[in-house]
Amino acid sequence: MERRQLEYFLAIVHSGGFTNASRRLRVAQPSLSQAIRALERDLGTPLFHRLGRGVGLTAAGEALVRPAQQVLRDFATARASVNAVVGLVGGRLDIVALTTLAVDPLAELIGQFRERHPLVDVRVTDPEHDDAVTRMVLTGECELGLAESPVGLDGLDHLRLPEQEFFAVLPPGSQQDGQQAVDVAELAAFPLISTPEGTAMRALVDHVLTVDGKPPRVAVETPHRAAIVPLVLAGAGATLLPRRLAEDAAGRGAVVMLTEPRLVRSAVMMWRCEQLSPAATAFVDLCRQGAAPKGPVVQ
Structure with missing residues (x-):
């Protein structure tokens, strides 16, 4: 069962027949009929009574209407959720950082990131041990990691931040x-x-x-x-x-x-050698700009 088949099925239900559904979907009628026959074979039962120029739903067809509508709504919700993350109008960014680095420079960087992307949530995790940062990034527990002079960077890309x-x-x-x-x-x-x-x-x-x-x-x-x-x-x-x-x-x-x-001292931002999420990509780009200001020197 495919999303396209359910979309065609509901179009026929709402249009009252194959011809009107074909026009509505801008799909050739033979292709529409073929998709419905494949759906009926998959389900093992007819969905429509063919009534001359029109169609009527069988009992199985009537039972499928509401689940089909829910599946298409779920698909739409899933697509909207992904689009929100890709467009940085939603989603979450997970970062693991040593406590002192979470204060500086990470706090300033997160502030700037949130100004640019206020709908992206950020979660900062404190590692159990300082050497756990690389492990948590490698295992995917967090997408980005911040540590001092980390070792074992095989499989990781990294960026050294300003001293x-x-x-x-x-x-x-x-x-x-x-x-x-x-x-x-x-x-x-x-x-x-x-x-x-x-x-x-x-x-x-x-x-x-x-x-x-x-x-x-x-x-x-x-x-x-x-x-x-x-x-x-x-x-x-x-x-x-x-x-x-x-x-x-x-x-x-x-x-x-x-x-x-x-x-x-300098800190190192690290991530796995693979495609980053849009939020992580934007955060790394921000780090590359060296955007965190130093502020006044304590005397």
């Missing part, structure tokens, strides 16, 4: 308050707050703040990234944060400053 700067975030009242910048060796002497080993943030802290071969002291380790700024504000230690989170911490009373040397 972003990290800032030292110290407890309120720290003696460094008022300085333009803090040397990384001085920062490494602080008790530090970080996420556990194996996370991108911890890798940065361990790499940058290892001085003369001596690793930094992580005094407070927590998987709860949202707790890091409150811990700094409570005087539990210092940390490194990207711009947006550092600006938020500064607004809440933390001492925030540049590092010397300055610390920068």
Whole structure:
């Protein structure tokens, strides 16, 4: 049973015969008759009584009318739904991103994307582990992924986003308050707050703040990234944060400053090596434009 056959069947019902249906559909009458005969063979029963110039429905034909109408409505709904997604007037975009990257640069990019395509919903997923981003993209759990220096990009296309700067975030009242910048060796002497080993943030802290071969002291380790700024504000230690989170911490009373040397990192947007959805294509195009503004530098 094909959609075209049901469309022809209903046209005959509404037109009262094959001739009128043929004109209405702009289909040759032999082709119309052939399609209906094929439908009747498929169903194993006649659908019409042939009554000279007109037709009448058999009991089977009467039983088919409402289901046929529903099937054609469902086809129309399905086509409209697809057209909405293709035209970016509907649909959803799934992105997996590390928490810090979800704040910056992803939040700014999503804001710009939603301004352009307000009817497309966006879902941002937080991976269980930092190295899970590539896996979630490869398995199709999310269409796009955002990570720092990911490994295992076989089978994935990717785009490196503009570099972003990290800032030292110290407890309120720290003696460094008022300085333009803090040397990384001085920062490494602080008790530090970080996420556990194996996370991108911890890798940065361990790499940058290892001085003369001596690793930094992580005094407070927590998987709860949202707790890091409150811990700094409570005087539990210092940390490194990207711009947006550092600006938020500064607004809440933390001492925030540049590092010397300055610390920068770049994020990678990745997707599978296949055709993207229209929404994902538009988002990647936005990322290629480098559209996210940096905003004011925290001092």
